Amino acid sequence: MEPGKKFIEYAIAFEQTFSDDNWERLEPFFAEDAIYTVTGGPPFGGRFDGREQLLEQLRSSVNDFDRKFEVRRVEPIGEPRIGEDSFEMRWRATYQKSGRPDLVFEGAERATFRGELIVLLEDTIEAEAGQRIQEYRAKHLS
Secondary structure (H helix, E strand, C coil): CCHHHHHHHHHHHHHHHHHHCCHHHHHHHEEEEEEEEEECCCCCCEEEECHHHHHHHHHHHHHHCHHHCCEEEEEEEEEEEECCCEEEEEEEEEEECCCCCCEEEEEEEEEEEECCEEEEEEEEECCCHHHHHHHHHHHHHC
């Protein structure tokens, strides 16, 4: 198993899902007992246990946040770190909406695999981004 290759396959499937809302496409990437954690403070954060809850959280996050913007761009920062059973990369997200300033923040994502399946997906948002995102939402998205 190559964690880098499997993660890239997942990332491509996620972007397709973002476009067409077919969340069933992502099920084969996760173990039934997979865990998703998000850290970085409100409005994001939490632990979601099991593939069903994990996918529901991803869907909810996309619908409640990402889809409020016209453009969403996530770009890698630097080189990923690939372990025997893990893949980790830093990223920068840029969100754009007409007539509003860009919202930009950084974080990291780490996927841990058991065989071909993701058993732990961890998103870490930069510490000061939570407050900035909440202020942006209150001012520009309400």
